[in-house]
Amino acid sequence: MSLKERKEREKEERRKQILDAARALLFEKGLNATSMNQIAKQAEIGVATIYFYYRSKEDLFAALQVEGLNLLYLKLEKACEKETDPAIKLKTAAQVYLKFSRDNKDYFDIINYFLSAPDQIFTPDLKGQVDRHGNIIIAIIEKYIKEGMESHIFKRVDSKRHSVLFWATLYGLTHFKKLKNTILKGETFKDLFEYGVNNFILTLMA
Template identity: 50%
Template sequence: MGTQERKALEKQLRRSQILDAARMLLFSSGIDSVSISGISSKAELGVGTIYFYFKNKDEIFAALQEEGLALLYSKICKFIEKEPAPEKQLAGIAEAYYRVSEENKDYFDIINYFLSSPRIFFEPGLKYQIDMSGHKILKIIQNTIATGIETGVFKEAQPGRFSIMFWGTLHGLLHFKKLEHTILENENHRDLYEYSVNKLIDAIRCQ
């Protein structure tokens, strides 16, 4: 490995070290209690090193959110590449989201933390940047529905609105997993999720 490659790897590792520390503090203390000095201590790096990579803690948390959305986007792309049929692609998008919630819980929890709160955490520039990462996912859903309409698989619908409803429903259903030992104790959460996804797809499928 050459000098340039080694330096790039070191930068990547330092950045990951900072983000890992911030993620742990976010869930243990809440966003308002996290400080740059706290992240510095948790990551065992100097405060100056933190500021070398990020301007402030908002940039750190925005980076965490974007990482989670990028992972979700990547998994969705892999699932829909396997299936040419629009209805199978929608099911694949739902499956990708479920897998992230199970296999990449830290990333899912980060998406969940910021997406589920009515509070706006970031200044407009950062918020726009994060929203555009989410918009890429929404666009995949929207394009899948539009393709289904064009090919006669789906009924005439409003792809933009249905894509928002579809993603919102997936997110809400995944939230319900925390209730599986109480009000959903007689339900299998996985089965409930798949049942709901199939009902959504059936609602726009041409008979």
């Protein structure tokens, strides 16, 4: 390994160390109660080192948000790359999202945490950065819907709006899981989730 490669690897390891510490503190203390000094202490590094990588606390948390969105995007692409039926792609994407909410709960919670009030948390520049990555997630679903329209499996619809509605449906359904012992008592969440996804797809069918 060359010196340049070693330095790049060390930078990535240090960046991961910082993000891991920030992620842990975010859920322990919340955004406002977490400081750069606390993150430095948790990561066992100097606070100046953090500022070498990130300009501010908000910059650091935006990086976490982007990291989570990128991970979800890669999982979606990998799961759907061999599928040819657009309806199956949407069903697969829904299952990827559900699995992501369980297997990558930290990232899932971070994405939802910052979606709640992005204008209050991020500067316009950082919000734009996060939005660009979020739009990639929306675009992949829009692509599947367009494929369905082009192959006459789906009727003609506003693909952008329906891709947003698709994610809104999944978002709402996953949050309903918390109600499994109250209003969802007697019904399995898995069945409800699949029912919701299947009915959304039915509205698209030609």
